[in-house]
Amino acid sequence: MTQRIAILGAGVMGETLLSAILSSGHPTGDVVISEKRDERAAELREKHGVEVTGNAEASAAADVILVVVKPQDVEPVLAEIADSVRPGATVVSLAAGIRIATVAAALPDGVAVVRAMPNTPALVGEGMFGVSAGPGVSDEQLAAVVGLLESGGRVVVVDESRQDAVTAVSGSGPAYVFYLAEAMIAGGVAEGLDEDTARTLAAQTLVGAAKLLAESDESAQELRRRVTSPNGTTHAAITTFDEAGVKDGLVAGVAAAAARSAELSGPA
Known part of the structure; x- marks a missing residue:
C-alpha cells in the first residue's frame, strides 16, 4: 500500500523533493505539500497536480511528514502540527542543526523522528542525504524514508552524533x-x-x-x-x-x- 506523504514547506528544497518523489512514480493523490501564499499554492497545483494546503491539514493523514523549512521555523511548525500528527507517523526534519530530541519533544508520543541533512545537488537529482533515526524508529519506517530521499540522490545512514561531520562534508x-x-x-x-x-x-x-x-x-x-x-x-x-x-x-x-x-x- 502506498504511503501518504506530506511535505511541509514549498521552498526550493521542498519543491525539489516533491518533484523527485513524483518522478519516482509515487501517486500524485498520495502527496500533499503545504503553502500559505495563495499565488504560490496555485502555481504548485498547476505545475505538479498535487493537493496544497496548510501544515496541520497536510500532516493529519500522512504516514511520512517531511519538514522542509528554515531551522528557525521548525519549532513553530511542529507546534502547529502537534495535534494533527497521528501515532505511527514518521516525521523527518531536513533543517540543519535541529536535533532529533528537539523534534521529538514537540510531538506526541508514538511519533517516529528521523533527521536528514540534504545538499543542493538534489536540485538536479544528484543530492546527498545523511540520515539518522531517532529512538523507536522501526526498520520499515527508516527504509521508507531512505526510499523517498533516494528519489533525489543517494542516502547514507549514520548515527546522529555524526551529523555535524555529514554537514561539513556533504x-x-x-x-x-x-x-x-x-x-x-x-x-x-x-x-x-x-x-x-x-x-x-x-x-x-x-x-x-x-x-x-x-x-x-x-x-x-x-x-x-x-x-x-x-x-x-x-x-x-x-x-x-x-x-x-x-x-x-x-x-x-x-x-x-x-x-x-x-x-x-x-x-x-
Whole structure:
C-alpha cells in the first residue's frame, strides 16, 4: 500500500523533493505539500497536480511528514502540527542543526523522528542525504524514508552524533566544489582562455571526475596518482598545491564547518 506523504514547506528544497518523489512514480493523490501564499499554492497545483494546503491539514493523514523549512521555523511548525500528527507517523526534519530530541519533544508520543541533512545537488537529482533515526524508529519506517530521499540522490545512514561531520562534508561540500571551480576558471582565464570556455572545461572536468570517483572501486588518492605522471603537468600542479597548503587548508575547513554545525545545534 502506498504511503501518504506530506511535505511541509514549498521552498526550493521542498519543491525539489516533491518533484523527485513524483518522478519516482509515487501517486500524485498520495502527496500533499503545504503553502500559505495563495499565488504560490496555485502555481504548485498547476505545475505538479498535487493537493496544497496548510501544515496541520497536510500532516493529519500522512504516514511520512517531511519538514522542509528554515531551522528557525521548525519549532513553530511542529507546534502547529502537534495535534494533527497521528501515532505511527514518521516525521523527518531536513533543517540543519535541529536535533532529533528537539523534534521529538514537540510531538506526541508514538511519533517516529528521523533527521536528514540534504545538499543542493538534489536540485538536479544528484543530492546527498545523511540520515539518522531517532529512538523507536522501526526498520520499515527508516527504509521508507531512505526510499523517498533516494528519489533525489543517494542516502547514507549514520548515527546522529555524526551529523555535524555529514554537514561539513556533504551539506557544505558543494560550496567547496564551486570554490575549486572558481579557481580553475580563474586560472584558465589567466592562461588566455575566455571565461565561457574555461567554465565549460572546469565544469565538465568536475562532473567527469566525480562520476569516476563514484563509480570506481579505487580510492581518491589512487585515482589522483593515476593521472599524476612523474615530473608532468599534473605533478607540477599538485606539488604547487601541497607547497601552498591547499590540502591541509581543506581538511581544516571541513573541521571548522563541523565545529560550527555543532555550535548551531546547541547542547546534545
